[in-house]
């Protein structure tokens with residue numbers, strides 16, 4: 140490891156790898172570090188992604204695709220189903236990934252583009268000089284080091300500290316952090332063609348439960364609820380109840396726990412010499428919790444802006460804000476809408492959720508996406524969804 144690079148990327152998830160690859164492919168000198176000894180492990184994800192959006196970044200590969208679905212089914216608390224087809228199911232279904240292999244494949248692409256990758260290397264602080272972030276301190280296999288760079292990029296996920304160390308307020312309220320638990324379950328009879336989502340205060344208060352097929356009689360079954368609902372309900376207990384009740388012969392091969400930011404993006408995603416991407420910038424979807432594609436999209440934009448800023452010799456906050464601007468133009472409105480819908484849905488009683496599902500029972504969803512579904516819900520339930528009327 141050298142003492143100086145053009146860019147240091149902290150974190151080797153989807154955000155980090157795409158950012159690092161984008162910058163290195165322009166010939167710049169990039170270091171990407173990962174605190175764990177293995178990229179992609181342990182998994183903290185339900186591993187659902189939309190096909191088309193994924194293909195913008197990487198060609199699908201059977202080595203990291205565990206299942207391919209045709210659509211999704213959403214179940215109201217009383218069991219009323221709403222079915223969406225494959226092409227239109229929104230951002231979170233299409234493939235169920237094997238993220239252990241997927242994250243590593245992304246990091247491999249970054250490495251092949253010229254990125255220096257260092258695992259078991261944890262950022263422990265940022266170096267600030269003259270108000271600019273000029274590098275990081277890092278612990279590399281038991282040895283503390285100072286590493287300098289023109290730009291530091293925090294891609295360090297939900298637990299991100301890089302932004303806070305640089306003076307950006309990254310605080311999340313309990314209601315803005317969904318707490319998730321998931322089992323990789325086998326020996327169950329489920330359709331491998333559909334992702335399923337279950338709503339209801341008994342199943343997942345303020346959140347939802349998912350069943351994502353993972354091939355050969357197995358699935359990721361998990362749920363996430365707002366941190367403010369966790370004092371009364373432990374996600375793992377709710378999940379165990381659901382799995383034991385529905386799949387009495389099931390076997391659990393893996394347990395996943397983790398948090399998803401559902402606050403919507405940070406007000407500030409850049410500082411002098413610093414950029415934040417992915418969960419570190421709170422770019423995951425507040426309604427669904429999906430963050431893989433959002434992280435990759437942001438990584439591409441951030442990477443391109445970083446290259447130009449370095450070429451121009453100007454890494455000031457004002458220059459790097461171009462990333463923030465482009466990102467908000469492309470994704471800001473969608474995430475704002477998701478946040479408003481989430482904030483309305485978390486206050487709903489089960490009866491209201493049932494009424495919403497009944498109200499669209501006659502609708503043909505074969506050509507309609509989640510946005511279309513929400514438009515119809517708002518039109519058919521104007522009183523209940525009054526606060527959302529201007530968004531759709």
Ligand SMILES: Cc1cc2nc3c(=O)[nH]c(=O)nc-3n(C[C@H](O)[C@H](O)[C@H](O)COP(=O)(O)OP(=O)(O)OC[C@H]3O[C@@H](n4cnc5c(N)ncnc54)[C@H](O)[C@@H]3O)c2cc1C
Pocket residue numbers: 149150151152153154155172173174175179183184185186187188231260261262263294295296297298299300319320321361363395396397398399416417418419423428429430431432434
């Ligand atoms: C239970 C659960 C289910 C989910 N399901 C889905 C889903 O189905 N679909 C979807 O799209 N999204 C899902 N998400 C969200 C998704 O996992 C994240 O949005 C996505 O991983 C964000 O990518 P990232 O690169 O920003 O962060 P991460 O993937 O979290 O990567 C950050 C990396 O930074 C490393 N790191 C942290 N601190 C340091 C440090 N100081 N030094 C060095 N390295 C560091 C971490 O070890 C990690 O490898 C889910 C999340 C959870 C918790």
